[in-house]
Amino acid sequence: MKKEISVKSFTYAMKGKRLLEKKAISAEVIKKAEDCGCIYLIRYDDKGSGFDVRNYLLSSGVKLSDKAVSP
Amino acid sequence: MIYFDNAATSYPKPLSVCNAVYGALMGPYANPGRSGHPLSLAAGERIFEVREAAAEFFGALPEEVVFTKNATEALNVAIKGCYALSGKNEIIISDLEHNAVYRPVCKLEKGGATVKIFNTDGSPEQIVKSFEALCTKNTALAVFTHASNVTGKLLPVSKLCDVAKRYGITTVIDASQTAGLADIDLGEIKADFLCTAGHKSLFGPMGTGLLIARGGADTLIEGGTGVLSVEKEMPSFTPERFEGGTLNFPGIIGLGAGLTFILKKGRKTISEHEQLLLKECALRLEKISGVTLYLSPRDKALNTLSFNIKGYSSGEAAAVLSKSGFCLRSGLHCAPLAHSKLGTLSGGTLRASFGFFNTENEILELVRAVSELKSK
Numbered sequence: 001m002k003k004e005i006s007v008k009s010f011t012y013a014m015k016g017k018r019l020l021e022k023k024a025i026s027a028e029v030i031k032k033a034e035d036c037g038c039i040y041l042i043r044y045d046d047k048g049s050g051f052d053v054r055n056y057l058l059s060s061g062v063k064l065s066d067k068a069v070s071p
Numbered sequence: 072m073i074y075f076d077n078a079a080t081s082y083p084k085p086l087s088v089c090n091a092v093y094g095a096l097m098g099p100y101a102n103p104g105r106s107g108h109p110l111s112l113a114a115g116e117r118i119f120e121v122r123e124a125a126a127e128f129f130g131a132l133p134e135e136v137v138f139t140k141n142a143t144e145a146l147n148v149a150i151k152g153c154y155a156l157s158g159k160n161e162i163i164i165s166d167l168e169h170n171a172v173y174r175p176v177c178k179l180e181k182g183g184a185t186v187k188i189f190n191t192d193g194s195p196e197q198i199v200k201s202f203e204a205l206c207t208k209n210t211a212l213a214v215f216t217h218a219s220n221v222t223g224k225l226l227p228v229s230k231l232c233d234v235a236k237r238y239g240i241t242t243v244i245d246a247s248q249t250a251g252l253a254d255i256d257l258g259e260i261k262a263d264f265l266c267t268a269g270h271k272s273l274f275g276p277m278g279t280g281l282l283i284a285r286g287g288a289d290t291l292i293e294g295g296t297g298v299l300s301v302e303k304e305m306p307s308f309t310p311e312r313f314e315g316g317t318l319n320f321p322g323i324i325g326l327g328a329g330l331t332f333i334l335k336k337g338r339k340t341i342s343e344h345e346q347l348l349l350k351e352c353a354l355r356l357e358k359i360s361g362v363t364l365y366l367s368p369r370d371k372a373l374n375t376l377s378f379n380i381k382g383y384s385s386g387e388a389a390a391v392l393s394k395s396g397f398c399l400r401s402g403l404h405c406a407p408l409a410h411s412k413l414g415t416l417s418g419g420t421l422r423a424s425f426g427f428f429n430t431e432n433e434i435l436e437l438v439r440a441v442s443e444l445k446s447k
Contacts (some may be wrong), residue, residue, distance in 0.1 A: 009298045009311050010104040011134050014119035029115075031107030037300030038107075061132065063308055 003046040004030075005054060006039050008063040013040040016062040020044050020053065039065060073433045074398045077345075078220055078248060078375045078424030080270045080277055084329070088274055091328035095321040102317055104297040114320055121327035122310070128330055129265060129283055130256040137282040137310040138323050142247040143171040145266035145282035148313055149243045150175045150214055152288025153264070154184065157211035157241065161185045163202065165226060166412050167219040170405040172245055176214065184211075188408070191219075195227035203234050212241040217249040221409040221420065222365045223349070223372030225253070229260045236261055241286050247271060250281070251333055252342040252373045257283060264288075272341075272374070272426075274333065275326030278319055284309050292316070341427045345374040348425040348434055352376055355438040362441065365413050365420060377413075377420040380444060385419040388444065392421075395440050399423050 007013045013029040020027040020042065027044040044053060058064055074082050095117070101110035103118045122133040129136075139145040150172070154162065162176050166188050180186045187205040191198050202213070213235045218225045228244050235242045243264040246255055250265075251272030257265060263286030269279030290305045294315030298306060305312050333341060353368035353376055361381035366372055380388050389401035402419040403410050410416045423437065 008308055009296075009306065010115050011119065011122065011310055012308075014116060015133055018123075029112060031112070031297075033107075035301075037302070038298060040298065061134070 001046050001048070002043055003053070004041045004043045005057065006041050006065040007057075008040075008065050010040050012062050012064075013042050015060075016042045016057045019057060019060050019062065023051070023056070025051075025053070072396050072398065073429075073436060075423040075425060075429065075433075075437065076398045076400050077426035077429075078271065078404075078422065079400055080268075081272060081274055081426050083428060084276065084325075085274055085332040087332055088276065088325045088328040092276055092321045092325040095324035100320065103320055104311075104318075105295075117324055117327075118318060118320065121323050121330070124327055124330045125281055125283075128333075129250075130258040131265075131283045131285070134309055135283050135285055137284050137313045138318055139266075139280040139282050139313075140278055140319065141270075141280040142245065142266050142268040143280070145264075145280050146171045146214070146243065146245060147175050148282055148291045149264035149266055149284070149288060150212065151179065151291055152313075153212045153241045153243070153286065154179055155289035156287055159209045159211035161187060161207060161210040163187045163189060163205050163210055163213040163240070165189055165191050165202075165215040167191050167216050167221070167224065167226070167409045168214070168406065169216065169220055169245065169247070170407070171247075172214050172216070172243075173406075173408055191224065191226060191412075195230060198227055199230045199234060202231055206234065206238040206240060208238065210235075210238060210240045212243060214243040214245065216245040216247075217253060217255070218373055218375070219406070219409055220248050220375065221377050221404050221406050221413070221422065223248070223375035223377075224366060225249075225371055225373070228262070232261045248375060249373060251329075251338065252345065254338070257285070269322070269326040269329070273326060274329030276322045279322040279326045281326075282313060284313060288313075290315070336427070342373065344427060345425045345429075346372070348429055348431065349374055349376055351431060352423060352425070352434045352438065355434070356441060359438070359442050365415070374426070375422060375424045377422050379415070379418070379420050380441060383444070385415075385421045388421050391444055392437075392440055397437055397440060 100114040103114035246267040250267035265283040269275035365377040385401035
């Protein structure tokens with residue numbers, strides 16, 4: 001299942017993508033226009049393993065955004 | 072033509088750098104970090120790859136790597152941005168600083184800052200002592216070059232940063248002459264900001280520079296960042312905080328190829344080659360009567376040698392040598408402080424700065440030309 005997590009910038013989106021790929025989780029960066037301006041999302045494959053992606057990215061220094069986290 | 076002006080910019084550039092710039096222009100790429108379509112995202116990814124490469128090269132994090140148009144811009148951002156947030160009013164610089172440091176601090180001095188200059192004569196221990204004598208609780212920041220662009224003298228930047236930390240002073244290193252040659256690991260050197268040109272010993276195109284930002288600073292340039300567009304202020308996080316406006320995409324991609332070139336050849340190999348040429352040149356020039364060297368061949372330096380020839384101004388000597396096919400730089404090298412210290416403020420010096428593509432034969436040709444010039 002594809003999930004998305006919102007990050008502060010393109011740079012953090014790329015950093016997050018790299019980190020997920022290191023964990024063999026396929027990910028892509030997408031950009032969406034929201035009413036606050038543009039936001040970046042990392043869309044990744046959630047294999048249902050219970051791995052906490054949000055916490056992993058956060059603890060690895062990726063600045064997440066509270067603007068949007070979509071299922 | 073023999074090029075000995077690598078301290079101004081390295082030439083020639085590796086073919087891989089030229090090809091990378093061409094490839095960046097040919098595309099398909101669009102404005103990185105602006106749009107959500109594949110051409111923009113692909114460009115952004117290429118930029119991020121260079122950030123990663125630069126981060127690894129300097130022992131930093133990718134998000135700490137800020138692309139600037141040159142070292143001057145990086146230094147202005149760090150110096151003025153830190154000072155603005157510091158709430159203190161003293162700035163310490165070395166007596167070897169380039170105008171990229173000296174002019175920004177002079178501007179701040181006009182606005183009320185107190186600028187103190189430490190002496191770089193003597194051993195590393197003496198330099199550190201001279202620096203520490205100026206540190207106070209009211210010192211906002213200390214800015215120092217890693218190596219003089221005039222004499223090539225190296226400063227003990229790691230020790231200077233350690234002392235500054237003890238006093239709570241923000242540190243800014245100008246590594247324009249050393250990045251790509253010296254081992255710069257920000258895991259070891261506790262600097263808050265590292266500034267460098269991308270087009271010297273990093274082999275990138277002119278118009279590229281780097282700011283490794285680990286400390287907080289006010290912004291110097293405000294503009295579009297592609298994120299948080301509704302906010303009136305620049306983002307609080309790097310690199311976007313300091314990267315208002317469209318980036319120099321072809322230049323940055325070329326810089327990335329420069330970093331790859333260094334990793335392929337080996338930074339140490341490149342550095343040792345240039346140091347060998349420097350030593351060879353210095354030892355031979357030293358033997359010519361009437362030639363004054365401004366750093367002993369026995370002192371450690373990387374690739375820069377300043378000298379003068381009796382009976383010629385530096386400009387005259389450079390002009391004559393230029394007619395014989397040698398590209399050297401004369402004058403003050405935008406570093407009046409260093410020349411004031413050397414006693415060469417009125418006429419400057421001739422500067423030969425060597426690069427990876429120079430050879431020992433070229434050194435011998437220069438020495439011969441200087442020798443002939445002297446005997447005329």
